[in-house]
Amino acid sequence: LAKTTQPISMDSYEGQEVNITCSHNNIATNDYITWYQQFPSQGPRFIIQGYKTKVTNEVASLFIPADRKSSTLSLPRVSLSDTAVYYCLVGDIIGGTDKLIFGTGTRLQVFP
Amino acid sequence: SAVISQKPSRDICQRGTSLTIQCQVDSQVTMMFWYRQQPGQSLTLIATANQGSEATYESGFVIDKFPISRPNLTFSTLTVSNMSPEDSSIYLCSVEDQEGMKGGEAFFGQGTRLTVV
Numbered sequence: 001l002a003k004t005t006q007p008i009s010m011d012s013y014e015g016q017e018v019n020i021t022c023s024h025n026n027i028a029t030n031d032y033i034t035w036y037q038q039f040p041s042q043g044p045r046f047i048i049q050g051y052k053t054k055v056t057n058e059v060a061s062l063f064i065p066a067d068r069k070s071s072t073l074s075l076p077r078v079s080l081s082d083t084a085v086y087y088c089l090v091g092d093i094i095g096g097t098d099k100l101i102f103g104t105g106t107r108l109q110v111f112p
Numbered sequence: 113s114a115v116i117s118q119k120p121s122r123d124i125c126q127r128g129t130s131l132t133i134q135c136q137v138d139s140q141v142t143m144m145f146w147y148r149q150q151p152g153q154s155l156t157l158i159a160t161a162n163q164g165s166e167a168t169y170e171s172g173f174v175i176d177k178f179p180i181s182r183p184n185l186t187f188s189t190l191t192v193s194n195m196s197p198e199d200s201s202i203y204l205c206s207v208e209d210q211e212g213m214k215g216g217e218a219f220f221g222q223g224t225r226l227t228v229v
Contacts, residue, residue, distance in 0.1 A: 034217065036218075041222075041223070041225075042220075042222060042223070043116075043204050043206070043219075043220025043221055043222055043223055044155070044218075044220050045220070046217045046218065046219075049217060087154070087155075099145060099157055099160055100145070100157070100206070100208075100218055101157060102147075102154045102155040102156070102157075103154060104154050105154050
């Protein structure tokens with residue numbers, strides 16, 4: 001399982017775009033990149049998953065360069081409710097299930 | 113998706129005692145995972161529980177301290193044995209998406225907040 005590195009914390013203001021970058025230099029060919037969000041007193045919640053290039057859903061976008069050694073989670077126009085910890089995970093989906101190993105996560109604080 | 117219910121949601125326990133945490137899923141799943149999250153920290157995987165076989169523990173966690181049961185495909189328990197204040201933490205149950213075969217999409221319970229005094 002590839003190890004991930006991401007900033008410990010980030011601050012932003014409401015309405016701004018937030019980009020959180022994750023490094024995963026040892027990512028394997030079969031690995032997918034997945035981001036989770038965790039609010040206080042709750043379990044993590046799946047945000048987005050991708051393999052290469054760009055993925056977008058109603059919550060966020062995920063940018064993955066060609067070498068796949070990093071990825072960037074982009075949150076458009078954040079609000080106070082986006083204050084949370086964001087985790088980047090890398091894992092092999094071949095075979096269906098794979099245990100998730102969480103890194104330190106990035107604590108995002110959104111200010112009014 | 114999967115809906116996970118954990119019981120209890122929180123508890124305060126005396127040192128030396130044991131607490132069993134229950135995890136109920138609304139669908140059948142092959143693998144269930146137990147995590148620990150200490151205050152202000154990330155999640156640490158304790159073990160993977162498969163139905164019909166012994167759980168697989170991660171480094172630093174042993175069966176005597178954290179026995180796990182997996183009697184069927186929708187239920188699991190984690191016991192924290194002979195507790196000490198260092199066991200004070202949030203314990204979370206998790207399952208992974210089965211139908212979509214997206215190995216990275218997991219669902220988590222709300223967690224059990226344990227305080228050992």
